[in-house]
Amino acid sequence: MKITRVETFAVPPRWLLCRVETDDGVVGWGEPVVEGRAATVRTAVHELAELLVGRDPLRVEDHWQLMTKASFYRGGPVLSSAVAGLDQALWDIAGKHLGVPVHVMLGGPVRDRVRAYSWVGGDEPGDVGESVAAQVEAGFTAVKMNASGRMNRLATVRDIDLMVRRAAAARAALGDDRDFAVDFHGRFTTANARQAIPHLAPLRPLFVEEPVLPEHTHLLGEVTRSTTVPVATGERLFSRADFLPALQAGIAVAQPDLSHAGGISEVRRIASLAEVYDVQLAPHCPLGPVSLAASLQVAFATPNFLIQEQSIGIHYNKGAEVLDYLADPEVFAFRDGHIDRPTAPGLGIEVDEARVRAADGSAPDWRGPVWRHDDGSFAEW
Structure with a gap:
């Protein structure tokens, strides 16, 4: 079994989903997103997909090691969120392949x-x-x-x-x-x-x-x-x-x-x-x-x-x-x-793929509000 394709879908209200497909038809789903930076994470997911396509999806830990460590610069919310969604999808594939829940x-x-x-x-x-x-x-x-x-x-x-x-x-x-x-x-x-x-x-x-x-x-x-x-x-x-x-x-x-x-x-x-x-x-x-x-x-x-x-x-x-x-x-x-x-x-769920595909790109990127103190300076939201 090999990974053949990684897709991403930006859907309302502010979520990003990823779909990992294999050559034997098993599909895994993940949710890689930073609220307010979905488009940035989407790019990161497709960059990381280069490490996955053509490889055995069941090597979940090895993929995690490569995705987090194969670049000299590591960590941060964007990269770790991209890894998170792909990791979820790989566990989903493994569970479906073996016929058991991830837990x-x-x-x-x-x-x-x-x-x-x-x-x-x-x-x-x-x-x-x-x-x-x-x-x-x-x-x-x-x-x-x-x-x-x-x-x-x-x-x-x-x-x-x-x-x-x-x-x-x-x-x-x-x-x-x-x-x-x-x-x-x-x-x-x-x-x-x-x-x-x-x-x-x-x-x-x-x-x-x-x-x-x-x-x-x-x-x-x-x-x-x-x-x-x-x-x-x-x-x-x-x-x-x-x-x-x-x-x-x-x-x-x-x-x-x-x-x-x-x-x-x-x-x-x-x-x-x-x-x-x-x-x-x-x-x-x-x-x-x-x-x-x-x-x-x-x-x-x-x-x-x-x-x-x-x-x-x-x-x-x-x-x-x-x-x-x-x-x-x-x-x-x-x-x-x-x-x-x-x-x-x-993962124990069946994603409505038709609904996800239809919703992709149908809402603008969500942004958190910007708050200011009474003197005009930045305030934490």
Whole structure:
């Protein structure tokens, strides 16, 4: 069996899918994308495809080594995301060829269902309670929300009070038997994070996410040591080497993204490294169906897995939804806030190829918003 073709598809709302075809008709799907830089990653995928075409797709690890190391310049979000999507597709091919789900090839399932959480926004405080209540009504046992909108470099009294009001509204809607997580989204300075998190502690969030920017990981320990609230990070860390300082800083939850951090191969290793530090895995996934499918395959085979992010109904999904690109959407059906273990081979999903081909290029490249402080200077989004 040989790889014969690699194709990419830019589809609404902001996703990039890749399709890897073999000479015996087995096809694998991946999702390589950097939100806001899909076209750049698309170019990288086709450059990396030169290393794959004509070769045996079952040599997944050897391909991963070549894709990540065969160039003198390594790493970064664009390259690691391109690798991630191709790695997902190769695992998909291997599972389909052998007739087993990917999680079986990773050692077999360690659980029968995976807990997932849903997004409720949070930039604006007024609708948080209603949004959380709707997710409770839908059966979810956990939600995640942004801590704030634009954040001042040093928080005002109002900044902190609005954050606490959002979180209190979520807790009131959830009661004591469900969870909420608070995403700081890198909008807070280290000083702001240290000041803000103690105000959240009485509301018992499941975790606070990305309290400092990834380039300030060396300051993360100051935050973890200042609170008993579990700290999570990792959506903008792309390798074991990137995660090591965060783990050493005392995070409680690692959040690699299966479409950014080198795919199934590297995230599985990140999970094992996290286990050494008694850290739980909660894969980041505000993306599409293939990224979620890959995340779930890792989740079912990972002992220290905690909870899975997913983007069905998220505010980013305008013009298309996760389920739109699946031949059988039932594979992502939520029951009591959980997804049952998939049994189909490979990634466990069947991509609606006709829908993907028809949607390719039908939406402009998504770009993140640009925020500014009141004085006109750049503000973190």
